[in-house]
Amino acid sequence: MGRESSKQTILEIRDLEVQFATEDGAVRAVDGVSLSIGEAETLALVGESGCGKSVTALSIARLVPEPPSRVTGGSIMLEGVNTLAMNSRELRSLRGAKVAYVFQEPGSALNPVFRVGDQIGEAIRLHRDLRGGAVAAEVLRLLKLVGIPAPEARMREYPHQLSGGMQQRVMIAMALASRPRLLVADEPTTALDVTIQAQILSLLLDLKERLGMAMLLITHNLGVVAQVADRVAVMYAGRIVEEAPVEALLRLPRHPYTRGLLDSIPKLGLGAERLSTIGGSVPHPGEMPPGCKFAPRCSIARAECHLAEPALEEIEPGRKVRCPFWKSVS
Amino acid sequence: MGFGAYAVRRLLYTIPVTLGVMVLLFLLFEAIGGSPARLVLGKSATAESIAEWDAHNGYDLPLLISWEGLLRERSLVGLFDAQLPRYLWRLSRWDFGTSYVTNQPVRRMIFEGIIPSLSLTVPIFIAGFLASIGIALMCALHRKGHLDRIVVFLSVALMSIPYLGYILVGQFWLGYAWGWFPIWGYEGISHLVLPWLIGVVSGLGGNVRFYRTVMLDQVRADFIRTAFAKGCTTRRVLWVHLLRNAMIPILTQVVITIPFLYTGSLLLESFFGIPGLGYIGVHALHTGDRPVLSALVFVGSLLFVLFNVLTDLAYVWMDRRIRLG
Amino acid sequence: MAGKSGRQQWHGGVRTLAGDVWARLKRDRTALACLVVIVVYCLMASWGEWVYWSARVQDVVPIYQVQDFGHRYEPPSGAHWLGTDALGRDVFHRTIQGARIAFRVGIITSLLALPIAMVLGGAAGYFGGRLDECVVWLYSTVASIPSLLLILVIASVVGHGLIGVYLGIGLTTWVGLCRLLRAEFLKHRQLQYVEAARSLGAGHARIIIRHILPNLFHLVIINFSLRFGNAVGTEVILSFLGVGAEGEPSWGIMISDARLRLWQGVWWELAASIGATFFIVLAFNVFGDALRDAMDPRLRMVEGS
Numbered sequence: 001m002g003r004e005s006s007k008q009t010i011l012e013i014r015d016l017e018v019q020f021a022t023e024d025g026a027v028r029a030v031d032g033v034s035l036s037i038g039e040a041e042t043l044a045l046v047g048e049s050g051c052g053k054s055v056t057a058l059s060i061a062r063l064v065p066e067p068p069s070r071v072t073g074g075s076i077m078l079e080g081v082n083t084l085a086m087n088s089r090e091l092r093s094l095r096g097a098k099v100a101y102v103f104q105e106p107g108s109a110l111n112p113v114f115r116v117g118d119q120i121g122e123a124i125r126l127h128r129d130l131r132g133g134a135v136a137a138e139v140l141r142l143l144k145l146v147g148i149p150a151p152e153a154r155m156r157e158y159p160h161q162l163s164g165g166m167q168q169r170v171m172i173a174m175a176l177a178s179r180p181r182l183l184v185a186d187e188p189t190t191a192l193d194v195t196i197q198a199q200i201l202s203l204l205l206d207l208k209e210r211l212g213m214a215m216l217l218i219t220h221n222l223g224v225v226a227q228v229a230d231r232v233a234v235m236y237a238g239r240i241v242e243e244a245p246v247e248a249l250l251r252l253p254r255h256p257y258t259r260g261l262l263d264s265i266p267k268l269g270l271g272a273e274r275l276s277t278i279g280g281s282v283p284h285p286g287e288m289p290p291g292c293k294f295a296p297r298c299s300i301a302r303a304e305c306h307l308a309e310p311a312l313e314e315i316e317p318g319r320k321v322r323c324p325f326w327k328s329v330s
Numbered sequence: 331m332g333f334g335a336y337a338v339r340r341l342l343y344t345i346p347v348t349l350g351v352m353v354l355l356f357l358l359f360e361a362i363g364g365s366p367a368r369l370v371l372g373k374s375a376t377a378e379s380i381a382e383w384d385a386h387n388g389y390d391l392p393l394l395i396s397w398e399g400l401l402r403e404r405s406l407v408g409l410f411d412a413q414l415p416r417y418l419w420r421l422s423r424w425d426f427g428t429s430y431v432t433n434q435p436v437r438r439m440i441f442e443g444i445i446p447s448l449s450l451t452v453p454i455f456i457a458g459f460l461a462s463i464g465i466a467l468m469c470a471l472h473r474k475g476h477l478d479r480i481v482v483f484l485s486v487a488l489m490s491i492p493y494l495g496y497i498l499v500g501q502f503w504l505g506y507a508w509g510w511f512p513i514w515g516y517e518g519i520s521h522l523v524l525p526w527l528i529g530v531v532s533g534l535g536g537n538v539r540f541y542r543t544v545m546l547d548q549v550r551a552d553f554i555r556t557a558f559a560k561g562c563t564t565r566r567v568l569w570v571h572l573l574r575n576a577m578i579p580i581l582t583q584v585v586i587t588i589p590f591l592y593t594g595s596l597l598l599e600s601f602f603g604i605p606g607l608g609y610i611g612v613h614a615l616h617t618g619d620r621p622v623l624s625a626l627v628f629v630g631s632l633l634f635v636l637f638n639v640l641t642d643l644a645y646v647w648m649d650r651r652i653r654l655g
Numbered sequence: 656m657a658g659k660s661g662r663q664q665w666h667g668g669v670r671t672l673a674g675d676v677w678a679r680l681k682r683d684r685t686a687l688a689c690l691v692v693i694v695v696y697c698l699m700a701s702w703g704e705w706v707y708w709s710a711r712v713q714d715v716v717p718i719y720q721v722q723d724f725g726h727r728y729e730p731p732s733g734a735h736w737l738g739t740d741a742l743g744r745d746v747f748h749r750t751i752q753g754a755r756i757a758f759r760v761g762i763i764t765s766l767l768a769l770p771i772a773m774v775l776g777g778a779a780g781y782f783g784g785r786l787d788e789c790v791v792w793l794y795s796t797v798a799s800i801p802s803l804l805l806i807l808v809i810a811s812v813v814g815h816g817l818i819g820v821y822l823g824i825g826l827t828t829w830v831g832l833c834r835l836l837r838a839e840f841l842k843h844r845q846l847q848y849v850e851a852a853r854s855l856g857a858g859h860a861r862i863i864i865r866h867i868l869p870n871l872f873h874l875v876i877i878n879f880s881l882r883f884g885n886a887v888g889t890e891v892i893l894s895f896l897g898v899g900a901e902g903e904p905s906w907g908i909m910i911s912d913a914r915l916r917l918w919q920g921v922w923w924e925l926a927a928s929i930g931a932t933f934f935i936v937l938a939f940n941v942f943g944d945a946l947r948d949a950m951d952p953r954l955r956m957v958e959g960s
Binding site: 347354359362363486490491492493495502589590596611615626627630635 | 793
């Protein structure tokens with residue numbers, strides 16, 4: 001805890017609420033999420049698909065299409081400025097410059113009809129006063145930085161000519177083009193082969209250290225979290241259900257959902273024990289249960305859990321849980 | 331398979347298709363229609379003069395192949411002394427005969443009609459293309475918003491207005507009642523403005539709807555989000571990132587409609603007295619001028635086949651380069 | 656992905672799909688309005704048929720052909736709701752007859768074109784090989800000929816008024832659906848549910864008709880709705896150009912009759928025929944779009960996930 005407070009806060013999200021207009025009326029995809037990330041810190045945002053973690057991350061630079069989405073409450077302070085109050089010009093000078101994104105599927109996130117060098121060059125031109133040959137030189141430097149072999153040849157190729165791992169390196173190079181303060185990596189390794197995943201993760205980690213960026217890592221993979229993150233926030237059904245330093249969370253989860261996630265990871269050396277799963281499925285956003293959103297799937301739920309939603313409590317410094325019965329979890 | 335091999339195969343495939351078109355035209359015009367002698371010679375023609383005309387023009391020959399010819403000539407060449415082989419031979423030499431009505435060579439009539447037709451259709455094509463691309467981009471930006479909904483409804487409404495309605499209303503109000511434009515003749519730009527306008531507006535609905543679908547397909551793509559995440563302006567995202575991608579499906583669809591410019595517009599030309607191929611075609615239809623009609627259809631089909639190959643090859647070539655798969 | 660969609664379609668037979676589609680259509684007010692318009696036109700057409708046949712059976716001049724030279728060019732009134740034309744005939748009744756002809760054209764050309772498209776497209780996609788090559792050649796050939804010209808030529812060669820129109824439109828407009836069905840059959844014949852049916856010993860005909868076609872039938876229905884409007888519009892042009900309806904009040908004939916009278920201020924016949932064409936074509940176009948939105952399995956899956 002002491003480590004974070006000594007550093008400057010880069011990102012501070014408070015009570016963020018995002019709604020989506022659907023055929024069945026407005027649906028809250030993100031409901032009262034608060035997060036903060038300090039300088040050079042990595043926060044992992046963990047949860048199943050559809051829990052609102054990507055929407056939270058995209059909201060920072062207002063990249064969720066509006067409509068159908070609408071931010072209905074809260075604030076997002078990036079280096080002390082509320083991005084939710086920005087006009088489009090301010091947003092443009094924020095996107096790619098202060099906060100940059102790396103997306104899940106590099107194959108479709110790169111524009112198929114432009115050479116990769118031009119796409120990185122565009123990011124440079126948009127935010128830095130480099131022109132002409134200087135841009136090309138900078139593209140080369142970035143490609144080398146992310147470990148792409150033979151960058152002179154690669155920069156003239158189209159995305160489909162590169163492998164998935166190389167494509168993701170290009171995405172990262174593009175994100176680094178204007179030295180962002182915060183890098184948002186939205187499932188950056190999910191679409192890649194396992195061996196490539198490790199390479200990309202260590203590249204991200206290495207770059208983060210060298211460039212002193214803060215990083216928000218979105219993932220559903222707790223193995224990735226263990227390798228990379230400083231702190232973890234677990235999301236379920238649009239809410240944060242637990243937040244803790246990474247070692248503490250992995251060693252001693254306090255929320256039954258986190259517990260379930262950890263139990264469903266296969267572990268080496270534990271023999272033929274049956275892998276546990278979390279029964280049931282995430283509630284449909286239109287049909288949220290009134291009480292604790294996880295109660296219908298929770299093994300320790302009591303009658304009151306179904307009535308009122310528990311608050312996110314701070315149970316020890318740096319550790320928050322949205323479950324009054326956290327003592328009986330582990 | 332390399333691109334060259336594909337190109338050769340694709341080019342060779344135009345042969346059976348062109349042959350198919352010729353056979354279809356033969357069946358339609360010659361086999362079902364029978365001898366046009368009575369039409370050409372008039373009602374007072376005698377049986378002898380009709381038989382003479384038929385013999386002179388080959389209508390007394392067997393339809394598909396000639397067994398008699400085979401026996402007579404004692405070679406395979408004789409087998410082809412029949413109406414279908416002769417028809418195919420004539421068409422492949424661009425010999426369309428002479429018009430039954432004007433007695434002019436059909437080839438010359440078509441050559442003379444092309445310029446008026448193109449002067450009508452090419453501006454309509456270009457203006458319509460640009461206008462609908464612009465509107466479709468606007469829709470892609472505001473998708474699911476009010477503007478998009480209004481445009482979608484308007485384009486379906488525009489598509490549903492009968493073509494004749496556009497012409498009659500346009501000619502009556504803009505031309506006659508308000509006197510803004512001349513109504514008849516082919517004497518200069520001023521005579522073409524109203525038909526251009528009608529052509530663009532009547533085609534706008536369908537075009538916008540198609541381009542909008544293509545753009546919406548693209549605007550959902552991940553790379554559009556990437557472009558926004560980089561900090562591109564909306565204009566740059568639309569005109570550079572979106573349009574460059576949408577251009578490939580759009581161009582393939584658009585290029586394929588170019589051959590239809592040649593036939594002009596049957597209705598516009600006859601209403602405005604523009605002596606293009608559409609006008610000639612309607613006239614030939616009414617007078618039963620078979621050589622003109624079949625030549626018109628044949629040349630149109632040939633252009634279509636040609637442009638179809640070009641689009642296919644261009645598409646495959648672009649696709650291999652950037653793999654849109 | 657292919658396996659997933661296959662499974663979904665395996666579970667979602669026609670009946671549940673129809674219920675699902677209806678539930679979505681019910682919420683779409685524009686689509687419902689179009690359906691009402693279509694039903695109204697359908698009633699008009701049926702009434703028109705009744706008037707037409709009862710006059711023929713009784714061997715009298717039908718009401719829409721009764722000429723009255725004392726009342727030519729009368730504007731709309733209580734006696735003649737949409738006025739009278741150059742021969743004093745009632746424009747309202749002629750418009751109703753136009754609806755009868757439009758529906759005949761829409762239905763008969765569909766009865767020609769849809770079976771051709773289904774048989775050729777299905778067989779080509781399912782069996783492939785030489786048969787497929789022949790079908791592809793056939794539709795490439797037909798598609799190469801400028802469509803309006805081809806329809807005009809067929810209609811004028813066949814003659815006999817509307818029969819030429821039916822054949823002209825019916826024999827040329829199957830290409831789009833045929834191409835679509837061929838591609839879909841090509842895809843579906845490799846899906847697991849088809850292989851499952853095959854492993855259970857189902858014959859080709861059974862697989863095509865009972866297994867694949869129900870999964871693709873929405874394409875046929877959408878095509879029907881969209882082609883109906885096109886067929887009506889084409890018939891109007893053909894009749895206008897004089898190769899369509901003969902002696903019967905098609906909307907195209909009415910437009911042709913009325914166009915020169917507009918100069919003299921006689922607007923009602925033109926307005927009635929153009930308006931009648933517009934609303935039915937619009938209704939079918941919008942309804943076809945709504946059907947496509949409601950039936951597209953891709954959209955359904957996205958929403959379900």
